[in-house]
Amino acid sequence: MRIGWGLLRGSRLFQLLESEIEIVLLSDFVYVPLLMDLSIAEEIDAHSNDSEIRMGDGSDALGEIIRLKGACYIKAVHLKSVVSGLRAIHPEYDARIRQDLPGRGGGDPVVFSPPGTRLMIILTEIMPHFIHRKDRMDRPKLTGKDILELIERRIEVPPACRKDADEILGEGELHKLREGVKGRMAECLPLPEKPFPARLLKEWVTHSIQMQVLDEEQARIEDFRGSWANYPWMSDRHRAVLKYLSDKGSLELDGFGFFRSGAGDDFIVYRRTGEYALQDFFGRVYRFPDCRVAVTTFGPFKPYVLESYKHPFLESKGPGQSICLQQQGLHSRKFSAEAIIKALEEGINALFHGYDRRRRNGYHSLDPMTVHERSVRFEDLRIPRDHPDIQAGRLEIKNLFR
Amino acid sequence: MELTERIRRERLGKRAIKPFTPSLFTRIAGIVKRYGLDPGFLNMLDAAAGPNSFNHSLLSGSSSKAAYSPPLFALVMETEYRIIIGIMDRVANPYLHFTNSPDEILLCNALFALNPSIEPERLRYHHFAALLERLMSPNRTENPPQ
Numbered sequence: 001m002r003i004g005w006g007l008l009r010g011s012r013l014f015q016l017l018e019s020e021i022e023i024v025l026l027s028d029f030v031y032v033p034l035l036m037d038l039s040i041a042e043e044i045d046a047h048s049n050d051s052e053i054r055m056g057d058g059s060d061a062l063g064e065i066i067r068l069k070g071a072c073y074i075k076a077v078h079l080k081s082v083v084s085g086l087r088a089i090h091p092e093y094d095a096r097i098r099q100d101l102p103g104r105g106g107g108d109p110v111v112f113s114p115p116g117t118r119l120m121i122i123l124t125e126i127m128p129h130f131i132h133r134k135d136r137m138d139r140p141k142l143t144g145k146d147i148l149e150l151i152e153r154r155i156e157v158p159p160a161c162r163k164d165a166d167e168i169l170g171e172g173e174l175h176k177l178r179e180g181v182k183g184r185m186a187e188c189l190p191l192p193e194k195p196f197p198a199r200l201l202k203e204w205v206t207h208s209i210q211m212q213v214l215d216e217e218q219a220r221i222e223d224f225r226g227s228w229a230n231y232p233w234m235s236d237r238h239r240a241v242l243k244y245l246s247d248k249g250s251l252e253l254d255g256f257g258f259f260r261s262g263a264g265d266d267f268i269v270y271r272r273t274g275e276y277a278l279q280d281f282f283g284r285v286y287r288f289p290d291c292r293v294a295v296t297t298f299g300p301f302k303p304y305v306l307e308s309y310k311h312p313f314l315e316s317k318g319p320g321q322s323i324c325l326q327q328q329g330l331h332s333r334k335f336s337a338e339a340i341i342k343a344l345e346e347g348i349n350a351l352f353h354g355y356d357r358r359r360r361n362g363y364h365s366l367d368p369m370t371v372h373e374r375s376v377r378f379e380d381l382r383i384p385r386d387h388p389d390i391q392a393g394r395l396e397i398k399n400l401f402r
Numbered sequence: 403m404e405l406t407e408r409i410r411r412e413r414l415g416k417r418a419i420k421p422f423t424p425s426l427f428t429r430i431a432g433i434v435k436r437y438g439l440d441p442g443f444l445n446m447l448d449a450a451a452g453p454n455s456f457n458h459s460l461l462s463g464s465s466s467k468a469a470y471s472p473p474l475f476a477l478v479m480e481t482e483y484r485i486i487i488g489i490m491d492r493v494a495n496p497y498l499h500f501t502n503s504p505d506e507i508l509l510c511n512a513l514f515a516l517n518p519s520i521e522p523e524r525l526r527y528h529h530f531a532a533l534l535e536r537l538m539s540p541n542r543t544e545n546p547p548q
Contacts, residue, residue: 021479035477038427041487071480 013077013085014093017202022195024066024073030082030201031066031073044072068195082201083208097209101177116220116265117227118297118335119246122258123147124231125337130256130271130344144231148238151245154253161243162236174221178214181207261296270294270306271344273351277383277390277397278312280366281357285390285397286381293323293347301332301339303347310376312355312362317376323347324362326354352398424472426499430486430507431476437504441481444488450508467529470502500525509534 016023016032024031034040044065064075077085087094124144131142131150142150188204228234245251249260255272270292277285292306304322305314313324325346332339355362360369364376389395424432433439478486489507490498495514500522501507509530513520516537524533 033479036480036483037431037475037477038425040477041483 016198020197023198024195028079030076032076034072034074118265121337126340129341131254145233148241152241157240157244162240181210266298268294268296277395278399285385286378287383295340295343301343303343312364313350315363323350355399428476429472430489431478432472434482447492468503506530
């Protein structure tokens with residue numbers, strides 16, 4: 001007697017919601033028509049009395065089956081499960097509903113993305129570690145406030161971003177949207193307490209998913225408003241920079257940068273190596289081009305190179321290769337400024353100082369000894385030891401002492 | 403020795419895999435779903451209840467048996483269930499097991515009334531209309547229609 005569950009599995013749920021099949025709603029449960037064969041019919045006849053079961057009492061002889069106007073319906077799924085299940089089974093449908101939210105010009109999230117906590121951590125804790133003052137060495141380290149002011153000086157923040165806190169968070173607009181969706185849901189409900197075509201339920205489910213999206217957005221805004229308490233120095237000027245960065249989703253400053261990955265508060269944080277040189281066993285020098293060593297904020301917190309790049313500590317030549325580290329697998333599993341800083345520094349240190357010319361460690365050696373090492377060659381990077389850039393100090397040989 | 407041989411053969415026979423045959427309900431359910439039959443079909447069946455009361459235009463149709471393999475099992479909506487049960491009640495004869503289409507269901511009672519002992523092989527491979535025509539023709543022979 002579990003036929004109803006089978007009907008609502010997988011994509012069948014979607015088919016049901018687009019069909020003219022008559023369903024019943026009772027105590028927030030969807031009852032679908034009971035599919036029959038001879039044995040089911042015998043079982044029904046053996047158990048049920050002929051009287052119709054009243055709507056609303058929720059109890060009957062067979063527990064999960066109700067009989068209405070001569071037709072049998074079986075309890076299938078809770079309304080909440082329909083909403084959550086549809087979001088899980090059909091993420092593309094969920095995305096379409098988000099896109100179709102009224103008053104929305106595309107993009108994600110619904111109203112306005114308040115700068116997420118990860119962006120705040122990048123700006124106020126990670127950037128100060130990598131960006132230094134150039135004017136005076138004895139001045140104290142930059143703070144989050146200094147970074148935001150530095151960014152404000154370097155980039156042009158559009159006037160549209162210069163709003164007060166409420167406008168930035170977009171709570172007013174979100175409230176209006178929520179009221180609108182609530183109204184439309186109320187028009188759908190109460191759903192008729194009699195068999196009705198399943199496609200009518202789809203409209204209600206659509207509004208429910210929209211409401212869930214808006215609820216999530218509201219919770220996110222409230223979280224973020226709470227997190228502002230950690231930054232008592234923040235003024236409208238700083239918020240304008242934050243809003244600009246949150247909208248734009250990327251920044252590069254003095255060799256450090258980040259860009260958004262996906263639609264949420266996840267970023268890829270990187271640090272440029274700049275040009276550097278390594279020497280091989282025979283003292284020959286190899287000039288390595290600039291590359292970006294990156295870490296994602298959603299883990300695993302392992303450094304990798306963004307560009308196509310070759311290096312003794314990279315397995316091949318393609319983009320996105322993880323850098324070979326001495327302590328592989330000991331990376332933090334939880335996002336924190338320390339985890340990102342540690343991973344970036346480990347990656348850059350490995351590229352700069354990890355290669356030992358005597359031990360020829362890594363996946364490849366600069367001067368390959370065996371045929372197996374010759375899949376990645378470095379001869380094209382070789383430059384004379386008295387190259388003008390080395391003489392002038394513009395190019396540093398990083399493994400001089402190894 | 404004979405007893406042990408007999409027991410061995412009996413046991414072997416029990417172990418042999420018997421081919422699965424869908425039930426009559428499943429066969430009719432397949433036809434109802436395939437042709438989208440509605441309750442009006444039961445009225446047509448009522449009208450064709452007697453041996454000579456079927457619609458003779460059915461005989462002039464194609465005499466080739468429609469290809470049909472019934473589903474392995476059938477779960478149907480309640481309206482379809484009523485139609486299937488209605489058909490099974492109205493056509494309560496063994497020829498129903500050999501029907502492949504609604505036309506044959508309509509001719510089933512008439513065919514059974516005229517000759518209740520047609521071999522299963524003929525029922526399986528010849529359209530009921532062709533069998534009925536052969537039975538009703540004045541110069542009737544025992545040879546099956548080609």
